[in-house]
Amino acid sequence: MMEFFATHGNDLLIKTWEHLYISLAAILLGVLVAIPLGILLSRVPNFADRFISFIGILQTIPSLAILAFFIPILGVGKLPAILALFFYSLLPILRNTYIGVREVDKGVVEAGRGMGMSNWQSIMKVEFPMALPVIMAGVRLSTVYLIGWATLAAFIGGGGLGDFIFDGLNLYQPALIIAGTVPATILALIADRSLSMIENKLTPEGLKNSYKTA
Amino acid sequence: MLEFKNVTKRYDGKTAVKNLNLNIKKGEFVCFIGPSGCGKTTTMKMVNRLIGISGGDILVEGKNIKEQDAVELRRSIGYVIQQIGLMPHMTIKENIVLVGTLLKWSKEKKDQRARELLKLVDLPEEYLNKYPHELSGGQQQRIGVLRALAANPPLILMDEPFGALDPITRDSLQDEFKKLQKELGKTIVFVTHDMDEALKLGDRIVIMKDGEVVQADTPDEILRNPANEFVEEFLGKDRLIQGRPDVTTVEQIMENKPITVPVGTTLRDAISIMRDKHVDSLLVVDSANVLKGFIDIESINLNHKKAKVVDEIMEEGIYTVSHHSLLRDTIHKILRRGAKYAPVVDDNQRLVGIVTRATLANLVYDTIWGDGTELEELTQAAE
Structure with missing residues (x-):
């Protein structure tokens, strides 16, 4: 154990950081795109259902395949990895926002409209704050999944904890596989807890009683 | 104040409101009522442009609403809905002054206005910092009403605001609101499907059917003269019958020639009059027919040795009713006092008639078994 840390400790820290970086970048991108898109979709419900099913179908493409498809277009490295993961983060956030x-x-x-709220005010003052607990649930779900899937980034040279797992597989070294898996799991758990705390902070006071979040 | 000119609303081919013309005066409380789908809510929502107009014009204080910005317009008109629609994530204070926030009032102005308004409905100031879910349904809708009043709009639209409340709360809120409306002199457009509510609150009731106004009149007029069978049916037989005594004055049902004796009549004469007319009491009037008191057979019995004329033994301060007073109030008073009858007097205290328990019994008989015509025959026969 100590021996493992002595040889791989530094590497482990770097890979964990890379892993976190890739997943968070993807999730952030997902949030920035999916939440506004979800709100937009809520204005056109007829179109929204079809659009969301379409995204759902895209999501069924195996993640490994998506990564592979991105190689000819974007080459290898972190960017294609982040983009591919971003793609996966979209659906849960989009659906929950909608x-x-x-x-x-x-x-x-x-009532808000009747009082004289503009569309924008209605979104910012009413719809978004009230939908926030549901939206955050989507973000949490996406984040946890993404941290798991980010191990696949190693496959296209994106780095992260996946490097350990692939090395372990190639070299028949279970210790390396574990060294990749355990931190990824811990990252996912920490991310979930922190997001739950953020959610609690963001949930408007008056809603806390009606929507208790785990 | 509020004018509808040939207002029409069409939804893909179907006409929801047809050529509506209506003029609502300042301070008037107008109830729109009708079966679902009659266009009452559509009509109301066209006023603040939550629903667009297909044809015609709506003028609020002389200004065509089409020429105003929809958002600005809504801020200048109060709006209360059945679902109450308080913002659950805002405190009561934030909810009350929501329009103030939209109009960018200063914090001080908002605080002051919220406190002022809360006083109108007798809720303690601590409520300002509570959240809607901590309040009962009735309290929530009181806040809903306050919210509509916040920017002091002259016109308030209400869409079945008390519909979701239990009957007792609804009743007290109706009373409270009617009082408030009178005090503040607001013009109200009130949509309801509850006839009792409309009759209770409305200065005028607009009955609609299939997008058209069937009758627009005061509650009394509608009860007395329903425009057609639809209105009658909509009012229901019960209400029509109940409605009749509601607007009947004492004058209409009283017996016109009560048996009287002038002051100065001797007891002996009084007794013979009683015997002739088969009554056990007499009203005593002076020469101008002003009611002075009454005597009955028992008091004559007790006092016939001491007294000679009716003036000496008659009881004064007799309970009377004015000929203008409404029958329902009179019935109530007679029954509560346990009086056998009530003399009816005009404004100068002159005796014009009498309402006896027999008159009331006839009326009850009529209400149950027939209409007013029999009553007249009976009263005529009695005379």
Whole structure:
């Protein structure tokens, strides 16, 4: 054990950082794209259902295949890895944003409009804050998945903890596989807890009683 | 104040509101009522442009709403909905002054306005920092009403605001709101499907069917003269019957010629009059027919040795009703006092008639078994 850390300790830290970096970049991109898109979709419900099913179908493409497809287009390295992962983060966030916004009490939205809220004010002051717990659940789900999937980034030279796992597989060294897996799991758990804390912070006071989050 | 001119609303081929013309005065409380799909809610929502107009014009205080920015327009009109629609993530204070926030009021102005408004509905100030889910349904809708009043709009639209409340809360909120409306002189457009509510609150009731106004009149007028069978049916037989005594004055049902004796009549004469007319009491009037008091057979019995004329033994301060007073109030008073009858007097205290328990019994009989015509025959026969 100590011996392992002596030889791989430095490497492990770097790979963990890389792993975190890739996943977070992907998730951030996902949040930036999927939340506005989800809100936009909630304005066109007829189109939204079809669009979301379409994204759902795309998501069924095996992740390894997606990574492979990206090589001819974007080459190898971190960027294609982040883009591929971003692609996977979209669906849960998009779907939760769409559902969350759509499920906001119609009476509240109508009252807001009737009081004279512009569309933008209605989104910022009413729909988004009220949908936030549902949206955050999507973000958490995406993050946890993404940290797991980010191990595949190693496959296209993206680095991260996947490097350990692939090395372990190639060299028949279970210790390396474990060295890749355990930190990834821990990262996922930490990410989930921190997001849950952020969610709690962001959830408006008046909603906390009605939506208790785990 | 609020004018509808040939207002029409079409939804892909179907007409929801047809050529609606209506003029609502300042301070008027107008209830729109009708079966679902009659266009009442559509009509209301066209006023603040939550629903667009297909044809015609709506004028609020003389200004065509089409020429105003929809968002600005809505901020200048109060709006209360059935689902209450308080923002669950905002405190009561933030909810009350929501329009103020949209209009960018200063914090001080908002605080002050919220406190002022809360006083109107007798809720303690601590409520300002609570959240909607901590309040009961009735309290929530009180806040909903306050929110509509926040920017002091002259016109308030209400879409079945008390529909989701239990009957007792609804009743007290109706009373409270009607009082508030009178105090503040707001013009109200109130949509409801509850006839009792419309009759109770409305200065005018607009009955709609298939997008058209069937009748727009005061509650009394609608009860007395329903425009057609639809209105009658919509009111229901019960209400029409109940409605009749509601607007009947004492004058309409009283017996016109009560048996009287002038002051100065001797007891002997009084007794013979009683015997002739088969009554056990007499009203005593002076020469101008002003009611002075009454005597009955028992008091004559007790006092016939001491007294000679009716003035000496008659009881004064007799309970009377004005000929204008409504029958329902009179019935209530007679029954509560356990009085056998109530003399009816005009504004100068002159005796014009009498309402006896027999009159009431006839009326009840009528209400149950027939309409007003029999009543007249009966009263005529009695005379």
